[in-house]
Amino acid sequence: MTETEPVVSLDVVSLDNVTVQYGSNRALNGVTAAFGRGAIGLLGPNGAGKSTMLKALLGFIVPSHGQMRVLGLDVATAPIDIRARIGYMPENDAHIPGLTAVQFVAYCGELAGLPGADAMQRAHEVLYYVGLGEARYRNVDTYSTGMKQRIKLAQALVHDPDLLFLDEPTNGMDPKGRDEMLDLVRDLARNKGVNLIVSSHVLPDVEHTCDHVVVMDKGRIAASGAIDALKQTRGRVYELRVKTPGDIETFFDRLRAAGLECHATDDDVVRVFVPGDGGAHQLFSLAAAAGVQVRHLRPSVATLEDVFAQAVGEA
Amino acid sequence: MPIHDQGYKRYGGTRSHGRAWVVIFTTGVRAMMSNRKWIALMILSWIQFIVRAVQFYIAANFSQAAIVAPSAATFRDFFDKQDLPVFIVTVWLGAALIAQDRRANALQIYLSKPLTRIEYIFGKLSILMAFLLFITWVPAILLLVVQVVFAGNFQFLTANAYLFPAITVYALVEVVMVSMAMLALSSLSANSRFVGILYAALIFFSDAIYNVLRMVTGSTSVSWISLGNNLAQVGDVIFRVPLRYETPWPVSLAVVVGLVIVSGIILERRVRGVEIVA
Numbered sequence: 071m072t073e074t075e076p077v078v079s080l081d082v083v084s085l086d087n088v089t090v091q092y093g094s095n096r097a098l099n100g101v102t103a104a105f106g107r108g109a110i111g112l113l114g115p116n117g118a119g120k121s122t123m124l125k126a127l128l129g130f131i132v133p134s135h136g137q138m139r140v141l142g143l144d145v146a147t148a149p150i151d152i153r154a155r156i157g158y159m160p161e162n163d164a165h166i167p168g169l170t171a172v173q174f175v176a177y178c179g180e181l182a183g184l185p186g187a188d189a190m191q192r193a194h195e196v197l198y199y200v201g202l203g204e205a206r207y208r209n210v211d212t213y214s215t216g217m218k219q220r221i222k223l224a225q226a227l228v229h230d231p232d233l234l235f236l237d238e239p240t241n242g243m244d245p246k247g248r249d250e251m252l253d254l255v256r257d258l259a260r261n262k263g264v265n266l267i268v269s270s271h272v273l274p275d276v277e278h279t280c281d282h283v284v285v286m287d288k289g290r291i292a293a294s295g296a297i298d299a300l301k302q303t304r305g306r307v308y309e310l311r312v313k314t315p316g317d318i319e320t321f322f323d324r325l326r327a328a329g330l331e332c333h334a335t336d337d338d339v340v341r342v343f344v345p346g347d348g349g350a351h352q353l354f355s356l357a358a359a360a361g362v363q364v365r366h367l368r369p370s371v372a373t374l375e376d377v378f379a380q381a382v383g384e385a
Numbered sequence: 386m387p388i389h390d391q392g393y394k395r396y397g398g399t400r401s402h403g404r405a406w407v408v409i410f411t412t413g414v415r416a417m418m419s420n421r422k423w424i425a426l427m428i429l430s431w432i433q434f435i436v437r438a439v440q441f442y443i444a445a446n447f448s449q450a451a452i453v454a455p456s457a458a459t460f461r462d463f464f465d466k467q468d469l470p471v472f473i474v475t476v477w478l479g480a481a482l483i484a485q486d487r488r489a490n491a492l493q494i495y496l497s498k499p500l501t502r503i504e505y506i507f508g509k510l511s512i513l514m515a516f517l518l519f520i521t522w523v524p525a526i527l528l529l530v531v532q533v534v535f536a537g538n539f540q541f542l543t544a545n546a547y548l549f550p551a552i553t554v555y556a557l558v559e560v561v562m563v564s565m566a567m568l569a570l571s572s573l574s575a576n577s578r579f580v581g582i583l584y585a586a587l588i589f590f591s592d593a594i595y596n597v598l599r600m601v602t603g604s605t606s607v608s609w610i611s612l613g614n615n616l617a618q619v620g621d622v623i624f625r626v627p628l629r630y631e632t633p634w635p636v637s638l639a640v641v642v643g644l645v646i647v648s649g650i651i652l653e654r655r656v657r658g659v660e661i662v663a
Contacts, residue, residue, distance in 0.1 A: 130659040183401050226497075
């Protein structure tokens, strides 16, 4: 596991030894974590327990063990007070049927305790903010996937929460829409003073919007900390292109057996993390021993993908 | 900058909590009242009131028409005859109340706001209850008023002083039972048509079984099997008219109360922000 460091001093969310169990499956297994102010990415492969964590923090799921605090309030004893101060953008398509966008968002504002007139005014403002100003009188049932993502953000924002939970905010969006959504998320965190927890398995999304990450795998915290700090791993990363006489997986197995982390990228390049001071020399030695020709080797900068792969691989 | 409007502002106004069910109620009522077919149904549901009002007028003004003079049984009969509008309103409105929210994954939107599950259920329940009371309790009470106005005296009202509480209690028993049962069924599926069919099947199937057993046993003591018959039996007790079935009325009342409790348990289990499949 990557070395864990405290994220920031003022935590908006903290979990202390939290376990959530679905039958025999432990979705969260003794999780202890802290989420500071600003934008925090919650990373992990599908089924890692990210959504379960958010739903437990919302009070939808009661943990079998442990304690959770959000904005200084205990989730077990003050869930309503907490939900008054947070906004939740669910992962899957979710809306209240039969309403236009402005009715839907204003309705959500009223449900959150805003007076009717204020809720309506905020609904208009927020819909313009998320880029749905022109479509605000359309029935939400007729919206495209990208528009539904935006309106989910609008309903989460209408009551001006102090903390936003965004579960896979770019799901199903086209590249342009995705960029706009990420800019919105970034703007909220950087310029509007809204704290964010962005749950995603899309690493570039998290890297674009967040400064800190918590990496989850199999219901546990695999790594956490500032992205820049996590990238400064003790070791070096190399990009490698090789020609093997047989199956490349055999070569990968040799690398792993020697304590090196490796994963293939989309463009025929293998990224290898060499811990300690071994460097390229160790790679050449292993390749020679395996009868593999090294056609290309280049030192590389560690990315969030390396951090993720390393954390998940070791967990 | 691709952000369409940078003008997002923090909110500095007031917030209040604990009135979310009122928001759900008013929004639901407003949505229904914007539907012309629904308004037509509401008007049709008041036809019996008009017929009864004419009956009361004739009885009050023409001595030859004493045979149609109102009695406690008239009011009991009024509720019996309102069963059809009550059924249609329940199926039309009630079937979709939670089923539609389940289909659109709206429960997690609702429950991520500062409202409890009970507030959500009560908000949904109040929509159906309000319309059902509008076609049962309101016209029945107005009939009492109409009787006084047409007769020009309080004789009937003082002689039948229990009618006002009887109308109120029976309307509440009927509306609570029907609304809770329908809301519970609505929480079981995301398909409102299926829910409507399920409710109709429950009513008619239990009645059919009762009729078969009545023919086999030759006794009406098995009337507790039929949901509608239990309500009728309790209604007869409340209106102090002869009981129509041999089933002891406490048994019928127990079935009505049991149905409400079971519906409550179903709602408690089904209305959650997340569906857990263990």
